[in-house]
Amino acid sequence: MSETASTRAIRSPHDRLSTTAPALLSSLVPLLSEWLPRQRWFAGKGRPITGFQLVSATELLPCAAGGATPGLLHLLVRAQQSAAPPGAPQPVPPEHPAEPATSSPTGPVASGDCYQLLLGVHSALPPQLAPAVIGRPAGGPLHGRTVYDALLDNRLCALLLERLRVPGRLGGLRFCRVADSTISSGMPARPITVEQTNSSVVYGDSYILKVFRRTAPGLNPDLELPLALARAKCGRVPAPAAWFETDPEAGDGEPVTLGVLQPYLSGSADGWQLALNALAVQADFTSSARALGHATAEVHTALAETLPTTELRRPQLDAVAAQMNERLVATARVVPALRPYCARLRTAFDDLAALGHDGRAWSAQRIHGDLHLGQTLRTADEGRWSLIDFEGEPSRPLAERRRPQPAVRDVAAMLRSFDYAARSGPSGGDPWSLEWARRTRAAYCLGYAEAGGLDPRSAPELMRAYETDKAVYEVLYEARHRPNWLPVPMAAVRRLAGAHASRGAAGADPGAGPDLDGADGRA
Numbered sequence: 328m329s330e331t332a333s334t335r336a337i338r339s340p341h342d343r344l345s346t347t348a349p350a351l352l353s354s355l356v357p358l359l360s361e362w363l364p365r366q367r368w369f370a371g372k373g374r375p376i377t378g379f380q381l382v383s384a385t386e387l388l389p390c391a392a393g394g395a396t397p398g399l400l401h402l403l404v405r406a407q408q409s410a411a412p413p414g415a416p417q418p419v420p421p422e423h424p425a426e427p428a429t430s431s432p433t434g435p436v437a438s439g440d441c442y443q444l445l446l447g448v449h450s451a452l453p454p455q456l457a458p459a460v461i462g463r464p465a466g467g468p469l470h471g472r473t474v475y476d477a478l479l480d481n482r483l484c485a486l487l488l489e490r491l492r493v494p495g496r497l498g499g500l501r502f503c504r505v506a507d508s509t510i511s512s513g514m515p516a517r518p519i520t521v522e523q524t525n526s527s528v529v530y531g532d533s534y535i536l537k538v539f540r541r542t543a544p545g546l547n548p549d550l551e552l553p554l555a556l557a558r559a560k561c562g563r564v565p566a567p568a569a570w571f572e573t574d575p576e577a578g579d580g581e582p583v584t585l586g587v588l589q590p591y592l593s594g595s596a597d598g599w600q601l602a603l604n605a606l607a608v609q610a611d612f613t614s615s616a617r618a619l620g621h622a623t624a625e626v627h628t629a630l631a632e633t634l635p636t637t638e639l640r641r642p643q644l645d646a647v648a649a650q651m652n653e654r655l656v657a658t659a660r661v662v663p664a665l666r667p668y669c670a671r672l673r674t675a676f677d678d679l680a681a682l683g684h685d686g687r688a689w690s691a692q693r694i695h696g697d698l699h700l701g702q703t704l705r706t707a708d709e710g711r712w713s714l715i716d717f718e719g720e721p722s723r724p725l726a727e728r729r730r731p732q733p734a735v736r737d738v739a740a741m742l743r744s745f746d747y748a749a750r751s752g753p754s755g756g757d758p759w760s761l762e763w764a765r766r767t768r769a770a771y772c773l774g775y776a777e778a779g780g781l782d783p784r785s786a787p788e789l790m791r792a793y794e795t796d797k798a799v800y801e802v803l804y805e806a807r808h809r810p811n812w813l814p815v816p817m818a819a820v821r822r823l824a825g826a827h828a829s830r831g832a833a834g835a836d837p838g839a840g841p842d843l844d845g846a847d848g849r850a
């Protein structure tokens with residue numbers, strides 16, 4: 328296993344780590360090799376780790392031996408991985424190559440995903456932190472002490488909040504606070520336990536800090552877009568209060584966004600749970616969906632007003648269609664069940680490309696990029712919808728996620744989510760649930776158009792192409808993360824492929840198409 332500690336990037340307020348970086352990394356390698364692949368947020372599951380590179384290390388609290396209090400170490404570690412071992416079942420490969428590594432004047436930096444780790448270091452770990460243990464290094468500067476996931480230690484999480492309250496630099500990190508935000512001190516910290524892509528900690532009932540786990544150079548859209556929306560006075564997205572990033576003056580290249588603190592919408596419920604609750608008692612969801620359509624359109628309008636927009640003409644539409652096609656081919660290579668539908672699904676992408684052939688232009692803007700019911704919160708008191716998690720699809724490269732795109736891509740993604748809800752749960756996929764999905768989808772589109780968004784019914788080719796692309800993404804996502812869920816996007820694949828067949832054979836079939844009809848104001 329290879330190990331590289333780029334000492335240039337190792338910063339410590341006490342400059343202790345810079346001299347011990349290689350020994351630190353060597354002592355952590357056996358621990359991380361075992362612990363990292365077990366984490367929900369580890370993106371490279373199924374491929375053996377062949378080496379580590381220590382990109383940066385910062386002591387946030389001294390980790391000196393013999394102390395009664397824990398130390399806190401911030402690390403950025405690149406995990407190098409090979410393909411699956413010979414003879415092992417082939418894992419679903421990553422959808423994209425690892426994010427490009429930051430260049431270094433000392434030479435090329437090894438490729439591989441870069442992860443953010445916050446490590447607690449303690450001589451005598453309290454028993455309640457046993458689930459957080461990573462291991463005990465057998466040598467190096469932390470020899471004999473217990474290293475553990477600091478984001479599960481309320482005391483260390485509280486310290487992180489203190490750092491965010493006071494803007495400034497520490498080692499290789501920079502802590503930033505929005506000018507008019509008031510963050511009180513001493514709020515109790517608790518990690519959240521829901522399934523998520525990153526790791527989040529709630530402070531009191533006031534703030535939530537998301538710590539990005541897989542990092543990439545550049546501004547994370549989950550900071551960029553909420554900041555822009557706050558500037559535009561859009562009240563649909565919690566406005567960031569503080570964040571931290573790598574300090575561009577301490578390292579190379581662009582800052583890497585590492586974590587964002589935003590108001591916690593206490594007592595709110597997420598749209599996924601609300602939709603499942605409605606389905607469980609056969610309740611109507613159209614008024615909620617219509618209101619969610621309003622919220623989505625408001626966010627899109629604000630994004631288009633504050634951030635650059637562009638136009639998609641023939642060359643751009645051709646490129647988008649080609650990219651969708653590539654993803655289809657790549658997914659079918661590893662999910663054989665998709666293969667019989669590829670030819671008919673491809674017609675959706677051909678129709679998208681054809682839109683550019685008559686000289687028309689379509690507008691593109693910054694969008695959410697991974698909109699689904701789990702990214703929506705409805706407040707308990709006012710019943711008002713908010714949108715969260717603007718990171719985009721986590722498996723796509725950052726540059727792609729930050730590109731302007733047609734806003735209907737978010738609409739199509741949300742329509743997929745209503746379909747997911749109707750096909751999950753005990754009665755998933757029964758006729759009543761499917762009719763629930765059809766009405767809910769229509770109400771959402773109606774709300775979106777009412778609040779000024781492009782009426783999705785006026786862009787059926789765009790909608791079908793983006794819905795198909797999303798279903799293909801979901802096929803890969805489920806194959807990789809939740810194989811039991813694969814039938815859900817596969818049902819959509821059959822429907823969307825059937826939409827082509829019925830269009831060719833017998834004209835429009837409302838049961839098989841993108842289901843945009845029926846928005847009859849019953850919401």
Ligand SMILES: Nc1ncnc2c1ncn2[C@@H]1O[C@H](COP(=O)(O)OP(=O)(O)O)[C@@H](O)[C@H]1O
Pocket residue numbers: 519521522523524525526527535537565589590591592593595597701702704715716718
């Ligand atoms: N501002 C907020 N207020 C209340 N809960 C939130 C807020 N932001 C996130 N959450 C909760 O945290 C969960 C994870 O947040 P999310 O941003 O989706 O993280 P990830 O990108 O890691 O999946 C959400 O599903 C939601 O339950």
Ligand SMILES: O=P(O)(O)O[C@H]1O[C@H](CO)[C@@H](O[C@H]2O[C@H](CO)[C@@H](O)[C@H](O)[C@H]2O)[C@H](O)[C@H]1O
Pocket residue numbers: 523524599697699700701702716720721740743744745747748801804
């Ligand atoms: O966790 P993220 O928010 O980053 O998003 C990823 O995981 C989602 C599942 O948690 C996944 O969403 C898919 O499943 C949802 C139900 O669990 C459903 O509502 C969505 O429509 C469906 O796409 C999302 O695609 C993925 O990027």
